[in-house]
Amino acid sequence: MKTTPLHHIHAQLGATFAEKHQGWSVAAHYTDPISEHHAVRNSVGIADVSYRTRHQLGGDDRAKFLHRIISNDVENLSAGQGTYATLLTHRGKIIADLNIYVLEDAITIDTAPETRENVFTELDKYIIADDVEFSDATAETGAIVVHGPKSSELVQSVLGISDVANLQERYNREREADAVFKNAIVCVRTDSTGETGYMLYTAADGLEPLWAALMAEGSHFDVQPIGWNAVESLRIEAGIPRYGTELTDAVIPLEAELEHAIDFEKGCYIGQEIVARMKYRGHPNRLLRGLEIDGSSTSQDDCKLPPNAPIFNGDKEVGWVTSATFAPTLAKEIALGYIRIAVTEPGSRVQIETSDGRVDATVVQLPFS
Numbered sequence: 587m588k589t590t591p592l593h594h595i596h597a598q599l600g601a602t603f604a605e606k607h608q609g610w611s612v613a614a615h616y617t618d619p620i621s622e623h624h625a626v627r628n629s630v631g632i633a634d635v636s637y638r639t640r641h642q643l644g645g646d647d648r649a650k651f652l653h654r655i656i657s658n659d660v661e662n663l664s665a666g667q668g669t670y671a672t673l674l675t676h677r678g679k680i681i682a683d684l685n686i687y688v689l690e691d692a693i694t695i696d697t698a699p700e701t702r703e704n705v706f707t708e709l710d711k712y713i714i715a716d717d718v719e720f721s722d723a724t725a726e727t728g729a730i731v732v733h734g735p736k737s738s739e740l741v742q743s744v745l746g747i748s749d750v751a752n753l754q755e756r757y758n759r760e761r762e763a764d765a766v767f768k769n770a771i772v773c774v775r776t777d778s779t780g781e782t783g784y785m786l787y788t789a790a791d792g793l794e795p796l797w798a799a800l801m802a803e804g805s806h807f808d809v810q811p812i813g814w815n816a817v818e819s820l821r822i823e824a825g826i827p828r829y830g831t832e833l834t835d836a837v838i839p840l841e842a843e844l845e846h847a848i849d850f851e852k853g854c855y856i857g858q859e860i861v862a863r864m865k866y867r868g869h870p871n872r873l874l875r876g877l878e879i880d881g882s883s884t885s886q887d888d889c890k891l892p893p894n895a896p897i898f899n900g901d902k903e904v905g906w907v908t909s910a911t912f913a914p915t916l917a918k919e920i921a922l923g924y925i926r927i928a929v930t931e932p933g934s935r936v937q938i939e940t941s942d943g944r945v946d947a948t949v950v951q952l953p954f955s
Contacts, residue, residue: 590636591728591790592797599811606814607699607830610637615657615813622816623914626781630734631812632800634858635785636793639702640727641709643693644719646920651716652693655709655856656684659849668756668774670847673708674857678838678864681708683829683847687758688773694772694787696729698829728793731776732800733783735822736807740783743798743806745773750784767799779817780824780953819911822922825876825952830924831893831906832874841870841924843952865916872905872924876954877936879910879919890940891921898937898944899929899952907938913954920954922946 588610596603601613613634615622625631643652651761653660658671663835668687672680682701687694697705702724710720732741738751747759753775761771769792773786788796801809827833827842839847839861864870879891891910897902905925921938929936934949 588637591793592635592636595794595797596634596811601811601813601943604814605668607637610699612637613743613811613813615815616811619815619819620912620914621812622810622812625808625810626734626779626812626816626820627915628735629808629810630732630736630740631810631816632797632804632806633731633733633817634728634793634797634914635731635817635950636728636790637699638724638729639697639699639705640722640723640787641697642693642706642723643695644691645717647716647718648693649688651713651718652686652709653855654853655712656686656941657848657855658686659852660686660688660693665690667754668758670756670840672844672847673705673838674855674861674933675816675835676857676860677855678860679835680829680837680839680842681705681835683827684832685732685756685774687756687772689758689760689772694723696785700830717727721813726790727787728790730786730793730797730800731778731783732786733779733781733812733944735781736809737782737784739874740804740807740809741773741786742802744796744803745771747773751777751782758821767795771796778824778826779820780826781820803920818909819913822909822911822920823913823915823954825922825954827874827908827922832924837924838870841872842863842874870927872926873930874908874922874952875925875930875950876950877907877921877923877938877947878916878950878954879921879938880948881919890942891919891938891945892940896939897923897925897947898939899926899934904929904936918955922952925949 596613604614685696769789897905910921
C-alpha cells in the first residue's frame with residue numbers, strides 16, 4: 587500500500603487509516619470526523635493530501651502545448667495565475683479534471699490520483715515537435731491543505747507571505763527556500779471545502795517541517811488536523827465534484843455543471859465539438875444536483891446510501907447517487923447525484939433505493955445551504 591511522507595506523523599497523532607484512491611493509505615480521522623469538520627467551518631484545519639498527483643510541464647512551448655489540448659485557456663495566463671480545466675476524450679467525456687498552476691519556469695498540473703497514469707499517457711502522446719518536458723513529480727513532492735476562516739492568518743504567519751488573502755482561486759505565490767524552510771514552497775488558493783483554503787506544495791523532505799510549523803503556529807488559531815472523512819463531508823456540503831465519484835469517463839463537463847472549466851471562446855481542443863454542440867444546440871439530459879434526505883440521521887455511521895444507488899421519481903428511474911454523507915453543518919444526511927433534466931428543479935421530490943427500501947429526498951441546487 588502506498589503511503590505519504592507524513593504517514594508516520596499521522597500515526598504518532600493517533601490517526602485511523604483507510605485505503606483510498608487506488609491503494610493509498612490515508613489518515614481517515616484523528617479524533618472524530620464531525621469535530622474535524624466543524625474545525626474547518628469554525629476555525630482552521632490542515633490535511634495531508636500528498637496522495638494527489640502532481641505533473642510538471644517545462645520547456646518554451648509548455649503553455650501553447652497544454653492550451654491546445656485541454657478545455658480552458660492556458661496561453662493567456664501569467665506566472666502566479668492558474669485555472670481549472672478538463673482533459674477530454676474525442677467524444678467529450680472526462681478523462682481528468684485538472685488544477686493548472688503557472689509558475690515562473692514551469693506549469694504544475696494537480697489532479698486526482700485515479701487519473702495519474704491516464705493524464706501522463708494522454709499528454710505525453712501529443713508531444714511531437716514541441717519544446718516540452720513532461721514529468722510526474724508526485725513522488726518527490728507533497729502537499730498540505732489548510733482550510734477554514736482562519737486559514738489566511740495561519741498561512742500568512744507561517745510563510746510570511748503578506749497578500750495570500752487576496753489571491754484569486756488557483757492563483758499562487760512562491761516562497762523561496764531559506765534558513766527556516768530549506769525547500770521552496772508554492773502556496774495556491776484553493777477553496778475546495780466551501781471555506782477559504784490554501785494548498786501548500788513543497789519537496790517531499792520538506793513536508794515534515796512545514797507540517798510542524800503549521801501545527802505549532804496553528805495553536806494560536808485552534809488548528810486541528812483533519813482526515814479524509816472530514817475533507818469528504820466538507821466537499822460534499824460545498825457541492826464540489828471529484829474524480830472517481832461525480833466525474834468519470836462517462837460524464838461530459840456540462841452535465842457536472844463545469845462551465846467554469848471551459849473557455850468557449852478559445853480555439854479547438856480535444857472534445858471541443860461535442861461540448862460546444864451541447865452548449866449551443868442542445869442541453870444535457872442529466873445534471874449534477876444535491877439531495878437532502880428525509881429522516882433523522884445524526885452521524886456518519888447512520889449514512890446508508892450506497893454509491894450508485896438508483897434515484898426514482900415515482901416508478902421512473904431518473905438518476906443515481908454519486909456521493910453521500912452526514913452533513914455536520916446541516917445536521918442531516920445529504921448526497922450528490924445525477925438526475926434527469928425534468929426532475930432537477932429545486933424542491934423536486936425523489937426516492938432513493940437502499941438495502942432497507944426507498945427513502946424520500948428533496949432535490950436542491952448546489953452548494954447546500
